[in-house]
Amino acid sequence: MDVKKIEKKWQTIWEKDKIANFNPKNSDKKYYCLEMFSYPSGSKLHLGHWYNYGPTDSFVRYKKMKGFEVFQPMGFDAFGLPAENYAIKTGIHPKDSTLQNIANMEQTLREMGAMFDWNSEIITCNEDYYKWTQWLFLKLYEKGLAYRKEAPVNWCPDCKTVLANEQVVNGECERCGATVIKKDLTQWFFKITEYAEELLQGLDGLDWPEKTKLMQKNWIGKSTGGEITFTAESGDKFKVFTTRADTLFGVSYVVLAPEHPLVAKLTSPEQKKAVDAYVFETSKTKEIDRLSTAKEKTGVYIGHDAINPINGKKVPIFAADYVLYSYGTGAVMGVPSHDERDFAFAKKYGLPIQRVIKGSSPDVNDELPFVNDGVLVNSPGFDGLTSEEARKLIINKLVSLGCGEHKTNYRLRDWLVSRQRYWGAPIPMIHCDKCGTVPVPYSDLPVKLPYDVEFKPDGKSPLAKHEGFMNVKCPVCGAPARRDPDTLDTFVCSSWYFLRYPDSKNSKEPFNTEIINKMLPVDKYVGGAEHACMHLLYSRFVTKALRDMGYLNFDEPFKSLIHQGTILGPDGFKMSKSKGNVVAPDPYVNEYGSDVLRLYLMFGFSYVEGGPWSEDGIKAIVKFLDRIERLANKIVALDKNKKEQIGKDEKDLLYAVNYAIKNVDRDMENFSFNTAVARLMELLNNLTKYDGLEVKNTSVYKDSFSKLILLLAPFAPHFSEEIWEMLGNKYSIFNKPYPVCDESALVRDEVEVAVQINSKMKTKIVIANGLNEEQIKEILFADEKIGKELEGKQIKKLIIVPKRLINVIV
RNA sequence: GCCGAAGUGGUGAAAUUGGCAGACGCGCUGGACUCAAAAUCCAGUGGUAGCGAUACCGUGCGGGUUCAAGUCCCGCCUUCGGCACCA
Numbered sequence: 077m078d079v080k081k082i083e084k085k086w087q088t089i090w091e092k093d094k095i096a097n098f099n100p101k102n103s104d105k106k107y108y109c110l111e112m113f114s115y116p117s118g119s120k121l122h123l124g125h126w127y128n129y130g131p132t133d134s135f136v137r138y139k140k141m142k143g144f145e146v147f148q149p150m151g152f153d154a155f156g157l158p159a160e161n162y163a164i165k166t167g168i169h170p171k172d173s174t175l176q177n178i179a180n181m182e183q184t185l186r187e188m189g190a191m192f193d194w195n196s197e198i199i200t201c202n203e204d205y206y207k208w209t210q211w212l213f214l215k216l217y218e219k220g221l222a223y224r225k226e227a228p229v230n231w232c233p234d235c236k237t238v239l240a241n242e243q244v245v246n247g248e249c250e251r252c253g254a255t256v257i258k259k260d261l262t263q264w265f266f267k268i269t270e271y272a273e274e275l276l277q278g279l280d281g282l283d284w285p286e287k288t289k290l291m292q293k294n295w296i297g298k299s300t301g302g303e304i305t306f307t308a309e310s311g312d313k314f315k316v317f318t319t320r321a322d323t324l325f326g327v328s329y330v331v332l333a334p335e336h337p338l339v340a341k342l343t344s345p346e347q348k349k350a351v352d353a354y355v356f357e358t359s360k361t362k363e364i365d366r367l368s369t370a371k372e373k374t375g376v377y378i379g380h381d382a383i384n385p386i387n388g389k390k391v392p393i394f395a396a397d398y399v400l401y402s403y404g405t406g407a408v409m410g411v412p413s414h415d416e417r418d419f420a421f422a423k424k425y426g427l428p429i430q431r432v433i434k435g436s437s438p439d440v441n442d443e444l445p446f447v448n449d450g451v452l453v454n455s456p457g458f459d460g461l462t463s464e465e466a467r468k469l470i471i472n473k474l475v476s477l478g479c480g481e482h483k484t485n486y487r488l489r490d491w492l493v494s495r496q497r498y499w500g501a502p503i504p505m506i507h508c509d510k511c512g513t514v515p516v517p518y519s520d521l522p523v524k525l526p527y528d529v530e531f532k533p534d535g536k537s538p539l540a541k542h543e544g545f546m547n548v549k550c551p552v553c554g555a556p557a558r559r560d561p562d563t564l565d566t567f568v569c570s571s572w573y574f575l576r577y578p579d580s581k582n583s584k585e586p587f588n589t590e591i592i593n594k595m596l597p598v599d600k601y602v603g604g605a606e607h608a609c610m611h612l613l614y615s616r617f618v619t620k621a622l623r624d625m626g627y628l629n630f631d632e633p634f635k636s637l638i639h640q641g642t643i644l645g646p647d648g649f650k651m652s653k654s655k656g657n658v659v660a661p662d663p664y665v666n667e668y669g670s671d672v673l674r675l676y677l678m679f680g681f682s683y684v685e686g687g688p689w690s691e692d693g694i695k696a697i698v699k700f701l702d703r704i705e706r707l708a709n710k711i712v713a714l715d716k717n718k719k720e721q722i723g724k725d726e727k728d729l730l731y732a733v734n735y736a737i738k739n740v741d742r743d744m745e746n747f748s749f750n751t752a753v754a755r756l757m758e759l760l761n762n763l764t765k766y767d768g769l770e771v772k773n774t775s776v777y778k779d780s781f782s783k784l785i786l787l788l789a790p791f792a793p794h795f796s797e798e799i800w801e802m803l804g805n806k807y808s809i810f811n812k813p814y815p816v817c818d819e820s821a822l823v824r825d826e827v828e829v830a831v832q833i834n835s836k837m838k839t840k841i842v843i844a845n846g847l848n849e850e851q852i853k854e855i856l857f858a859d860e861k862i863g864k865e866l867e868g869k870q871i872k873k874l875i876i877v878p879k880r881l882i883n884v885i886v
Numbered sequence: 887g888c889c890g891a892a893g894u895g896g897u898g899a900a901a902u903u904g905g906c907a908g909a910c911g912c913g914c915u916g917g918a919c920u921c922a923a924a925a926u927c928c929a930g931u932g933g934u935a936g937c938g939a940u941a942c943c944g945u946g947c948g949g950g951u952u953c954a955a956g957u958c959c960c961g962c963c964u965u966c967g968g969c970a971c972c973a
Binding site for chain 1 (some may be wrong): 887888889890891892897898899900903905906907909910911912913926952953954963966967968969970971972973
């Protein structure tokens with residue numbers, strides 16, 4: 077078979093026939109299958125794209141044959157840092173390189189032979205898309221879900237530029253090697269925390285991998301406790317969050333994050349030098365390192381004390397980097413007796429350690445630091461209470477004193493969406509001296525990203541230097557004003573793209589509510605596990621926010637989710653240009669065709685695991701398809717029916733056919749493609765066996781073979797379409813219904829079961845279905861081997877697992 | 887460090903969720919066809935011992951629960967994903 081020719085042939089026919097296009101008339105049978113769209117980082121598809129899109133397309137074709145009206149769109153997440161870096165290096169404009177890459181990738185995606193509905197294509201860097209990304213920003217702003225506050229960024233003092241975490245290598249700027257520091261900038265945030273509780277609760281109802289739900293749950297990080305107000309000697313008040321209010325009497329110090337404004341305010345003149353130095357050191361430290369429990373905790377006394385509201389005791393205030401200003405209140409209380417970290421800190425700085433909890437029973441080892449719940453001691457008014465009771469009562473007491481409240485805290489932070497970069501959607505806001513921060517009127521959208529900018533980093537972001545872009549009239553008062561020079565995080569673009577696909581040409585609104593309420597949620601979302609916490613959480617947030625504004629009526633964007641694994645380099649490491657272990661799909665496509673590569677990816681790996689690339693076995697796929705083709709040729713040339721009846725051979729064949737149908741069907745639903753292909757190979761083996769018979773029931777044989785081709789069609793679409801035609805059938809195999817399992821063909825009168833004696837495998841016997849215990853016993857004693865073993869022994873227990881195993885305990 | 891996974895023959899991987907470990911392939915060995923090779927077909931293939939029936943061992947390591955553990959529990963080791971400005 078001339079693979080190249082038939083691929084071309086069927087791709088042309090499919091395209092002409094618009095087989096991949098969604099027909100809105102059938103939207104009651106819709107199946108929206110979405111693969112995470114790609115970043116156009118290079119001009120060619122890499123194996124990862126193939127692995128994501130190939131098998132999923134097979135799944136989609138399977139769904140189509142199952143009678144669904146399938147919607148499988150494709151697009152490009154086209155804004156982002158790499159294109160801008162590339163521009164700085166080469167001088168090629170991000171727009172030019174990105175659009176070129178997209179054109180090339182579209183071409184190779186088409187050659188893959190997947191059923192993408194190109195009518196609905198989205199490119200996020202095009203005006204007709206980012207106009208609506210900006211619309212989304214304005215809507216969130218209107219709803220009070222977008223706001224500005226100061227936040228630290230990575231700052232290279234030499235390049236005078238903001239760096240992405242990726243651009244900071246070992247605390248140094250990747251370009252010039254200068255030590256990177258943290259610097260505060262006013263930034264835009266989305267208030268995702270307002271939805272923390274719903275984002276947490278909503279996880280329960282989702283058909284997602286458990287591990288992904290767990291990761292999101294931990295990311296949201298709900299903890300219940302209280303906020304307690306401490307008063308500094310100066311009179312300044314600050315709050316600490318704690319889940320262990322029961323240990324409040326054991327506080328021997330409090331800690332403020334070094335960035336906390338009170339640190340600068342309260343530090344005594346004697347301590348100023350030490351504190352300033354500490355704060356500066358902290359600005360160079362990465363957050364991950366600050367939070368590391370292995371790193372020795374450091375801190376510095378600021379020369380000022382605070383009052384514990386429960387007992388009026390004076391405790392020293394420290395600045396320490398293990399407290400993050402962005403989490404909780406940016407301040408914690410230190411209870412060395414009942415927290416490991418505080419214990420180590422107190423030892424180091426010679427702070428008092430007083431027990432306030434003891435083990436609830438004498439046999440509990442409650443050596444300090446004792447971090448479990450217990451019974452209160454040394455806590456006047458609360459002694460003898462359990463930790464659980466005390467947490468409630470102590471906070472109640474503080475509430476009555478006006479210096480505490482019950483509080484639920486989330487680790488989840490608000491989403492920082494502004495970027496000091498060029499290649500992104502401009503933030504549609506205007507800063508006016510008189511009117512303050514003013515949104516761009518909807519009628520003025522899109523705020524167009526200018527083409528003619530200077531990329532070279534020189535202390536100002538490219539848009540801030542572009543006077544034509546920056547200068548604008550205030551929409552409120554008409555006075556000269558300045559545009560916001562920042563662009564949106566590309567995660568904003570990808571947080572709503574699935575809403576645009578079903579109505580991608582709409583020029584009046586981002587999407588039509590009626591349409592997307594019909595088309596969503598996405599029935600199956602397929603993409604990498606690396607998005608577990610961020611992209612998937614942001615999309616859920618945006619969906620819920622738009623729901624609350626009345627733009628849609630569903631709560632969750634992705635009903636069901638699958639993560640494909642990663643194909644690693646042959647050396648077992650992640651493919652990367654620098655490691656030189658990148659495997660390109662093109663040579664395989666050229667040599668064997670796209671069906672073979674797709675089928676190999678589906679057969680050779682466990683879909684959710686992935687693994688190191690190896691081409692051993694790709695020839696096996698070629699062989700598999702060749703065997704089918706040879707058999708097809710034989711079948712086409714078959715004589716008339718020589719045999720009418722259904723004998724044992726036919727029964728066996730029909731069993732094999734229906735066994736395959738049943739299992740392939742189930743495996744497809746579970747994205748268990750490798751086992752599905754294995755079942756197809758088994759069926760082929762059975763057909764080959766039948767083919768070897770002298771006398772064949774031709775109609776049973778032909779029919780069985782047709783079923784194999786129907787089952788194979790989603791896996792090898794071009795090949796199967798061609799064989800289907802060879803067999804004299806009408807185009808297209810994908811408009812044929814998927815084979816249905818005939819359960820009656822699977823009923824067998826006898827089953828083989830394993831026999832164990834005292835849990836040791838002894839033998840296998842074939843017995844009739846549905847025997848009772850006595851009948852089985854009889855058979856066991858009658859069996860030559862087992863009977864001998866059981867002779868003279870007493871059966872204590874007989875364990876029967878139907879159709880599987882018999883275990884005799886003697 | 888924290889959060890989340892994974893570890894099974896020479897090799898890619900299966901195992902109906904506690905019930906015959908290794909389905910289906912690759913590779914290898916032997917055979918058929920051939921002057922020969924390729925291709926194709928047939929048979930075998932976890933390890934050790936044995937001519938053999940068979941016996942013992944075997945799912946990263948060490949314990950445990952159970953009639954029964956790759957699967958559940960406890961403790962380790964190794965590798966991978968994420969950690970909020972890569973997407």
